[in-house]
Amino acid sequence: MRVVIAEDLALLRDGLTRLLRDNEIEVVAAVADGESLVREVLALRPDLAVVDVRLPPGYRDEGLRAALEVRRQLPGTAVLVISQYVEPTYAEELLADRAGGVGYLLKDRIMHVTDFLEAVRRVADGGTALDPEVVAQLFSRRRHDEPLERLTPREREVLAMMAEGRSNGGIAEALVLSIGAVEKHVQSILSKLDLPQSSSDHRRVLAVLTYLQSGE
């Protein structure tokens, strides 16, 4: 797998590069601002771009904008956006093209190296990785919502993991359940929320997120 990193803090940029290289992921370029990111991605065509939200020169959301620009100019490039804070608004912007290969995680998650690498591979393969914090905020938006309240606590856990973008296998592993049990939960959730069955994990994420976002 070939990755481009955009992170302005040298400490984190080098750490991230080392972490990925140690796990047999090739870092083809590591840059410090959004413009260079777009340039490098167009030149090197990597499988994944890992981008910090806050980049120079404005230290606002230049990284996010660069990631969206990369997706516009080179559709299909997977992007994993990392940040010190998460906002559902940004997740919505990233997912707006509905194309898959999108990740949005707190930098804290990097510390759980195994989970983080799993998310990196999932996003590079066209899947989704949404931070549990974003999902929690989306849930709280719909907390007065009838259908959601009909779910059992376990089903809600499973729904949150579906929203994060995990596969049935991933959910089974995280919750220490059999795949069959997870499948049963998923069926029950989809029918209670009146969501369509879907073969691809990514499409399933979009359906769940659309449902969560529609609440207000």
Added chain:
Amino acid sequence: MTTLARTLTDRVTYRRLAYLLLEVPLGTIWFTVLVTLWSLGFGLIVTPFVIPSAIALAFATKWCTAIDAEFARSLLGVDAHVPAISIAGRGWRERMHSLFGPGFWRAQTYLWTRWLVGFPAGVLMLALVGFPISLIVEPLWVPFVHGGANFYGLHIHTFLQALAFVPVGVVLLPLSVAAARPLGGAIIPLTGRLLRAGNEPWQAAAGGAGFGVAGSARAGLALAGPTRRGLVAHAAVDGVLTAVLLTIWAATSLGATSLEYFWPIWPILPFAAALGMHAWVYSVRHNPELARRFHGSVSLAGSSGVAAIFWLFTACIWAVSGGGYFWPIWTLLGFAIVVAVHAAVVLLASPRQLVERIESLTASRAGAVDVQDSELRRIERDLHDGAQARLVALGMSLGMAEQKLADDPERAGELLAEARAGAEAALKELRDLARGIHPPVLTDRGLEAAITSLANATHMHVALSVDVPQRPPATVESAAYFVVAEALANAAKHSGSDWLDIRIATVARHLELEIKDDGHGGANPDGGGLVGLRHRVEALDGTLEITSPAGGPTTIYAELPCV
């Protein structure tokens, strides 16, 4: 004697005198305007023209009251608030209610009572002061006028006779002037009671009621004057009505050999006058440069322009009605006196206002420094007790893990996991702290996104409406954000309500915020958090008003100038 001397040397006496004398021309104008518009409304009641004439009546009522209230404020020192009259609202019903709600009737009651009580008082004062003055100036003209003067049967023909009466005038004049004090004082309770603040805070806040003294923000009454939309709507209605009238006129004169008398000029003139005044008031509100030419006084700029347009209107009536004796000279005189007195009031009051302004700025700056100081101390404490302590613990875990690595790898693994958990907790604390200082999403995406994010994090139902077409300056955005954040936290903790209505809108270069719950009220406006908010808002020259009667609901209204 000393009482008389004290009365005569006190500025208050002369202010009241000016106010009473001013009542004569002002009262006449208000009376004329109201009688004209009421009878116009009744006259047109079966035609569609009743609608514009009713709207004109509502706004004329508001402006007359606003100008009158301003004189009462600056000359009598009464805390007069203009009742809310606006055309704001959704749909016709709500708009009609904003126009002809309690505010309208209160203003009407005020103007008519003023006419019945204030006008006679003014005339009495005029007579009281006029009589001694005429005695004093008599020697100057009696010798030159054939027949002399006649005072109640007393004939004065010669200079010496006239001179004999001068001492009478000199003695009477101070007594008359002194009479202004009790007479003016008698008016104060009337104005104070009828124009008391806060009878309908929501309406006032929602619609705004125009015309405050420049720079003296009265919360809730909004410095929000006419809006662009209102002006455009007014112009459109006028345009349509004019077109209709012209069509009718053209159609009726079609068959005739010569053009018929151009009667549409009669409705068109008042339309144009009202539109002109509306446009002028709008320009004055939205263009600070304009007020600068009027000694920085928005109200003086407003009244001068409105008076000029009104006078032009009377002059046009004179011209259209066939000329003849140029009676508009009298309206010119009346308006000139009113504007001159207004200008004098503004000029006299400006040093005092500047002093007050300096005092309020000093206080608000001190408040802002206080807030900043206590914020910094809180941040320091949070860092010290939170993230710093966690990092120390994390370092210790790592140190121990290093020590155990060789002989007890399992324990080392546990310590490493502990260290990671500590790092995560420290990160979360730092993130919350950073958000408390300044939420990044506010800078990146503005108020709506930031407040939505806040609302997501509470258990309250939040109804949020944001109408802010252009992003306000960062400091204003941030103050608005923290007002909402604090209000939300307070409502969640103390109000007993789980519902919050937040409305944010830009009105005439001000950002207005209204936050309303349906809880049991009783919030203490002097409580720590609210005082901090007030300082934050006042540091930006804004105002914060909290109404929280026992039994609820609690409403927080803030207004921040966007300059």
